[in-house]
Amino acid sequence: MSGRVCVVGLGPGDARHLTPAAADALGEARHLVGYGPYLARVAARKDQVVHPSDNREELHRARHALALAAQGETVALVSSGDAGVFAMAATLFEALEDAGGADVEIEVIPGVTAMTAAAARIGAPLGHDFCALSLSDNLKPWETVLARLRAAAEADFVIALYNPASRARPWQLGEALELLRGVRAGDTPVVFATAVSRPEEEIVVVKLAEARAEMADMRTLVIVGSSATRSLPRAGGGAWVYTPRKAAVPA
Numbered sequence: 001m002s003g004r005v006c007v008v009g010l011g012p013g014d015a016r017h018l019t020p021a022a023a024d025a026l027g028e029a030r031h032l033v034g035y036g037p038y039l040a041r042v043a044a045r046k047d048q049v050v051h052p053s054d055n056r057e058e059l060h061r062a063r064h065a066l067a068l069a070a071q072g073e074t075v076a077l078v079s080s081g082d083a084g085v086f087a088m089a090a091t092l093f094e095a096l097e098d099a100g101g102a103d104v105e106i107e108v109i110p111g112v113t114a115m116t117a118a119a120a121r122i123g124a125p126l127g128h129d130f131c132a133l134s135l136s137d138n139l140k141p142w143e144t145v146l147a148r149l150r151a152a153a154e155a156d157f158v159i160a161l162y163n164p165a166s167r168a169r170p171w172q173l174g175e176a177l178e179l180l181r182g183v184r185a186g187d188t189p190v191v192f193a194t195a196v197s198r199p200e201e202e203i204v205v206v207k208l209a210e211a212r213a214e215m216a217d218m219r220t221l222v223i224v225g226s227s228a229t230r231s232l233p234r235a236g237g238g239a240w241v242y243t244p245r246k247a248a249v250p251a
Contacts, residue, residue, distance in 0.1 A: 002103045003069035007092055008076045009083040009111025010041055014197035017112045025109050026076050033065045034078030034088070042078065056138070058088060062095035069104035082113035086134050086162050114221040115160040118193035121203055123232075123240035125191060125223050130158035130243075135165075135172050142172070149176055153183040158229060158243055161222040165213060173222070174213035180224060184208055189231045189241045191223040192216055205231060205239045 006025035011017030026032070032044055036052035044050050053061050065077040079087035089108045096102055119126045131152050137145055152159050159180075164173040180188075186209030194202045194217065204215060208224065216222055225243065232240045 002105065003071065003073045003075065004105040004107070005065050005069045005075045005077055005092065007079070007083040007089045007106070007108045009079050009081050009087065009109065009113070010038060011112040012081055012114050012117040012197045013041075013195065015041075017117065017197055019109070019111060021109050022111055025107070026078075029074045029076035031065075031068050031073050031075045032078060033061050033068070033075055035061070038078050038080050041080075058091040059095055062088065062092040063099075065092065066095055066099065066102050066104060070102055079111075080114075081117075082111040084108055084110065085113045085115070085132065114162065114193070114196060115223075117196045118160075118191065118203070118221045118223060121193060121196060121201075122191050122205065122223070124242040125158055125189070125225060125229060126160070127243040127245050128158065128226065128228060129156075130160060130226075132160040132162060134162045135176055136163040136169065137172070145172075146176070146179060149179055150183065153180055153224075156226045156228075158226045159224040161224065163218065164216040164220055164222050166218045170213070173216055177208070177211050177213065181208055184224070185227065188227070189225040189229050189239075191225075191241055192220055193223070194220040196221065205241055 008022045008025050026042055031049045031051060032039055032042055033051040035055060039050055039052050065075045068075045077088050077092060081087060083089045115132055133148055135145060186207060188208040190206055190208050190211045192204045192215045229243045234240050
């Protein structure tokens with residue numbers, strides 16, 4: 001008898017951002033599979049089996065989830081944010097393809113990703129055309145990252161940068177910001193949104209000319225505005241950032 005794998009995104013951190021569909025999938029699963037710190041956010045019942053693993057073991061997690069489902073089990077494969085955005089959903093289908101398919105039911109449940117959570121905190125920076133890029137070169141060459149970043153900057157997209165820095169990659173965001181300064185105006189708003197919706201949340205808005213790599217870590221989502229993005233004073237201090245729905249047409 002075939003089982004079922006639900007790929008579940010937990011949202012950015014605040015339990016209120018866990019969707020009802022995701023909560024249902026977690027409650028229905030007998031097995032919870034995921035990165036240890038993410039599984040720690042799930043209140044597992046005594047009758048549920050928790051399978052934590054370390055970072056960079058995504059493919060192992062996906063294969064394990066499929067193997068459990070092939071035995072007739074119900075499995076929740078857990079990610080943070082939205083499981084389909086730089087997360088476990090793509091890895092699950094990679095494992096499925098590598099295995100030549102599997103007679104199991106699969107459902108990907110949408111969640112709140114860091115990009116939309118950060119945008120909501122600061123206003124509406126994604127109000128017009130935007131793109132999302134990961135600055136990690138773990139799965140693609142750094143030259144490819146830079147080429148895509150330059151193309152997005154020259155096309156005047158608002159750009160959401162995932163995975164901007166880590167202990168192993170402390171220099172990449174600085175190089176990316178230098179590239180952007182060569183394309184975008186120095187007064188372009190840049191949002192550094194760290195640990196969005198968690199108790200340690202910190203959101204900083206600076207001009208591109210003032211943006212520095214040390215303002216971010218792996219918990220940070222960076223949003224770089226387009227030529228149309230605006231910054232407005234916020235009551236009580238700080239700023240709102242938004243991109244008008246009707247962007248200016250270049251001359």
